């Protein structure tokens with residue numbers, strides 16, 4: 001057997017729209033490789049719910065690759081350190097070339113990829129890393145980036161290879177679990193499930209998108225729910241953008257389709273924001289570890305274990321906040337607004353360190369995507385200096401987004417029998433009534449861990465003091481120049497030239 005073309009699957013678990021696989025398939029014998037890296041799954045942002053999703057995607061990928069090679073299964077799985085695994089394969093079979101997509105992952109994968117590049121160079125193995133999602137490696141300025149992204153999204157889809165020549169090599173079993181983490185209602189992995197969601201969203205579910213995305217009651221069905229499939233590359237961004245645009249073309253001349261068109265356009269714009277934020281992490285990898293703006297660098301440095309745990313376990317005494325956190329524990333997903341509110345409550349009201357808050361949330365998200373996640377965590381915790389400070393009023397959110405309390409009752413069963421008049425603020429309920437409905441505050445359900453209005457006021461004062469100085473404003477201007485999008489179509493960020501205080505309702 002001649003030396004092999006090795007295709008290294010990472011966060012691109014598909015056979016269509018896969019340029020490295022297609023290119024390798026044109027060059028003879030190949031080895032489609034997934035490396036299970038124990039150290040990756042021990043990182044503080046990784047979790048078992050993410051692994052389970054990945055493992056399900058890998059099973060389908062294995063079958064797809066098998067079909068293309070005329071066998072039952074096609075994926076070769078090896079466990080261990082990536083460099084050592086590649087070295088073993090090179091020693092045993094010879095690697096003619098290594099193919100992969102460029103990955104914008106966390107700091108650990110960035111270092112791992114550098115080590116692989118060094119290894120490939122030392123062994124004179126060509127390592128082809130193909131960009132995707134319109135991301136540019138080593139980008140210095142955002143000037144012209146939107147046009148580049150647009151041109152990338154318009155490219156024809158890379159076809160699925162007609163057949164693959166894969167030798168019958170040993171493949172290892174995937175581990176069942178990487179840690180203890182129960183997420184009973186998590187989305188299931190696999191391209192067929194991703195495609196089914198894309199179809200149902202574009203055919204009818206998107207009708208409720210613009211109206212339904214803010215409330216955690218409606219968002220689970222109104223939103224596309226494509227995030228984990230995009231995060232692990234089970235669907236490619238380009239195929240989702242192109243399918244959305246075809247649907248927009250179908251409805252745009254229909255005078256009765258105004259609402260549908262707005263929903264589709266809102267969705268399409270979020271797809272471009274996906275790359276915008278991933279590009280931000282690519283250009284500024286330190287935002288995973290350091291605040292973009294130094295104004296608050298010496299604040300919120302210590303975790304308060306009592307406050308942090310109450311927030312992390314959904315026991316703050318604010319029913320809506322707790323319901324959101326508990327839904328996230330059970331399902332691995334919650335909508336954008338509630339992700340922002342959970343972050344803001346932890347970092348503003350409880351004044352907890354943004355990085356620990358971000359790590360806890362990252363582990364809970366099945367769809368953890370480092371580029372979006374760390375950009376959003378910094379924005380929603382007041383670390384960027386260029387986006388508005390959104391200090392959510394958690395009680396108002398509760399009344400607005402869950403008017404009947406149905407969401408709270410579902411996720412916080414202690415409050416099931418609390419009457420509608422008190423469901424958003426049960427701590428205000430007379431003691432007599434607390435006894436009557438079997439929910440004495442401080443016993444059956446916690447007393448609020450902070451007074452939210454007071455805590456918000458204190459946070460606002462601290463933010464004013466930190467960002468109001470001429471030096472801090474000058475740094476904000478600089479960040480804005482370097483890292484904002486140059487688009488005229490920005491839906492939200494950055495809206496203002498210097499940070500504004502805002503009660504986000």
Ligand SMILES: Cc1cc2nc3c(=O)[nH]c(=O)nc-3n(C[C@H](O)[C@H](O)[C@H](O)COP(=O)(O)OP(=O)(O)OC[C@H]3O[C@@H](n4cnc5c(N)ncnc54)[C@H](O)[C@@H]3O)c2cc1C
Pocket residue numbers: 213223224225226227228230231267270271273274275277334335336337339340343365367368369370372373376377380
């Ligand atoms: C603090 C915080 C952390 C977040 N962390 C993640 C994360 O780790 N992974 C993740 O995929 N999203 C993250 N988001 C963005 C957003 O909440 C999710 O993408 C969305 O809720 C996923 O559900 P969906 O696929 O149904 O979204 P839809 O509304 O249907 O959007 C479609 C796709 O567009 C992209 N997208 C949507 N909103 C945004 C946005 N604001 N910025 C960039 N891209 C967006 C996602 O890829 C999403 O799948 C985060 C938001 C916040 C506030």
